[in-house]
Structure formats: C-alpha cells, structure tokens
Amino acid sequence: MKISRMDLADTGSPMGLVTKILSVERDLPIPVPIEELARQLDIERIAPLETEGFEGGLVTDDVRSTGFILVNRAAPSGRRRFTIGHELGHFLIVSHQPVEAGKFLCSRADMAKWSTEQGDRYARMEAEANEFSGLILIPPPALKKFIPKGDPTLAHVPLVAKHFDVSKEAAARAYARYHPEQLAIVVIKDGIVRRAHKGPMFPWITVPYGKPVPRASSFYGKDLRQRVASELSSIIAEHWVELKHGQRAELFEQIYPQQDGFALLMLWLEVEEPEEVDDDRTSSQRFRDQQARWR
Numbered sequence: 001m002k003i004s005r006m007d008l009a010d011t012g013s014p015m016g017l018v019t020k021i022l023s024v025e026r027d028l029p030i031p032v033p034i035e036e037l038a039r040q041l042d043i044e045r046i047a048p049l050e051t052e053g054f055e056g057g058l059v060t061d062d063v064r065s066t067g068f069i070l071v072n073r074a075a076p077s078g079r080r081r082f083t084i085g086h087e088l089g090h091f092l093i094v095s096h097q098p099v100e101a102g103k104f105l106c107s108r109a110d111m112a113k114w115s116t117e118q119g120d121r122y123a124r125m126e127a128e129a130n131e132f133s134g135l136i137l138i139p140p141p142a143l144k145k146f147i148p149k150g151d152p153t154l155a156h157v158p159l160v161a162k163h164f165d166v167s168k169e170a171a172a173r174a175y176a177r178y179h180p181e182q183l184a185i186v187v188i189k190d191g192i193v194r195r196a197h198k199g200p201m202f203p204w205i206t207v208p209y210g211k212p213v214p215r216a217s218s219f220y221g222k223d224l225r226q227r228v229a230s231e232l233s234s235i236i237a238e239h240w241v242e243l244k245h246g247q248r249a250e251l252f253e254q255i256y257p258q259q260d261g262f263a264l265l266m267l268w269l270e271v272e273e274p275e276e277v278d279d280d281r282t283s284s285q286r287f288r289d290q291q292a293r294w295r
C-alpha cells in the first residue's frame with residue numbers, strides 16, 4: 001500500500017476520505033485488509049479491548065500523531081472488522097473529539113447509529129464513523145460490480161456479507177443504498193422495527209422505530225424459515241410508506257429471518273409512471289382552453 005495520511009490532509013468527510021483512499025489504492029483487495037490499511041494510516045497497534053459492554057476504542061493524542069485501536073476480539077469477524085473501520089474513522093476525521101480526552105469508547109449501540117442528521121454532536125460523530133467504515137469495507141464501485149443483475153432479493157445479502165467479510169446488517173445497508181431499484185431494508189427484532197436502511201429514492205417509512213411491524217405484513221406468515229429469503233409478496237404501499245399525492249406504486253416485501261428474533265425485511269417499491277394524456281388539441285386550442293379557465 002502507498003496511501004499515507006498526508007494524502008488525506010484536506011479531507012474530513014467519510015465519503016471524501018474513502019474516495020481519496022480508493023483513488024490512491026486502486027487495487028485494494030476484497031475483502032479490504034482493514035488492519036493493514038489502519039497500520040498504513042498511522043495506527044500503531046490493534047489490541048483486544050477488555051472493557052465490558054464496549055465494542056471498540058481508540059486511544060490517541062490531541063494532534064493525532066498516532067493511535068491504538070482496541071477491539072472486542074470475541075465478536076464475529078465481520079463485526080470486528082466493522083469496529084476497526086469505525087475507530088479508524090474517528091482517527092481520520094479530525095473534527096471528532098472524544099468525551100474523555102484522548103480516548104474514544106464505542107458501544108454496540110454507537111455502531112447502530114446511522115443518521116448523520118441527528119442534532120446531537122456525539123450521535124453525529126458515531127454515525128460518521130459508521131459511514132466511513134461501511135464505505136471503506138464495501139467500496140461502492142466494488143459492490144455495484146458484485147450485485148447480480150435482475151430483481152433484488154435478500155438472498156444476495158449473505159453473499160455480499162461473505163464477499164466483503166462484513167456483518168449481514170452492513171451488507172444489507174449497502175445493498176439497499178446502491179441497488180439500482182428503489183429499496184429499503186428494515187431491521188426487526190422480536191417483531192419490532194429497530195431501524196431501516198434506504199436507497200436514495202426510497203420514500204419516508206411511516207412505521208416509527210420501536211413500533212411493531214404492520215399487521216398486514218408477510219412478516220407474520222407461517223412458512224418462514226430461518227436464513228432463507230421468503231417469496232416476494234405484494235402489500236398495499238401505504239402500510240409502510242407515504243406516497244406523493246396522486247402517485248401510484250406497487251410495494252413488495254421479502255423476509256429473511258435470522259437468529260435470536262432478528263429478521264431483515266426488504267421493501268421494494270415500483271412507482272407507476274403517469275400515463276401520457278392523449279392530447280390532440282392544437283396549441284391555439286390549448287391556449288384558448290387555458291384562457292377560459294381563468295375567466
């Protein structure tokens with residue numbers, strides 16, 4: 001690797017940093033060697049974290065001359081790699097300042113903060129570190145090449161997770177964001193909506209976090225099997241989303257039950273394009289009709 005922190009000096013956003021790293025490291029292997037990359041970017045050591053209840057930590061000084069990353073070694077590989085990416089994000093985004101000077105400590109709940117629009121500075125910092133980690137471990141150009149052509153399906157998510165060596169949720173988030181169709185993937189625990197990862201075009205999801213999955217959902221179907229993506233089924237779009245006035249759309253659901261009461265639910269929205277109105281009027285007729293409306 002030839003990237004150095006000098007290359008990143010003018011960049012402070014997760015996307016900016018990742019774009020720069022990828023432009024220097026054009027042949028970055030997949031799965032991304034995150035520990036090697038961290039060392040290349042002045043992380044001196046990656047050591048086990050012993051503090052109960054935390055996933056990761058970063059010890060550094062005010063000027064970030066060097067850093068130590070601490071990681072919960074008991075976590076599965078995908079999550080551990082995500083944590084290292086997250087701590088590397090805190091290290092590289094110089095505006096991030098820990099609550100306790102020189103030491104970041106990050107919990108699992110921190111790793112689940114995704115909204116960079118949250119007002120709270122601390123939550124925004126965690127969301128940016130997650131954003132960085134997600135982008136560097138699943139570089140969008142590599143993901144776009146990997147997503148098979150055709151209809152989206154949650155059956156792809158474990159393949160993405162395996163290919164990039166990341167958790168299924170990180171894979172699901174990237175899949176929903178970069179798939180060419182309009183997708184959202186909802187994370188469910190014990191029937192409760194925890195959070196959702198959406199593509200850029202997907203509308204607002206009206207089911208609040210912390211509330212049960214809508215009763216009409218195929219989530220309550222009897223024939224679901226663990227770690228098998230269900231058949232796609234259609235649901236009235238308004239159970240999940242608010243459409244624009246006059247917009248018509250079909251919404252499909254698919255469920256992927258996981259362990260311990262977790263499940264992923266994919267929403268695939270197909271918006272119907274408005275039909276062209278037959279209009280044989282001449283332009284002068286149209287003008288007269290328009291004038292008539294104003295009288």
Ligand SMILES: [Zn+2]
Pocket residue numbers: 086090104105106110125126129
């Ligand atoms: Zn953090």
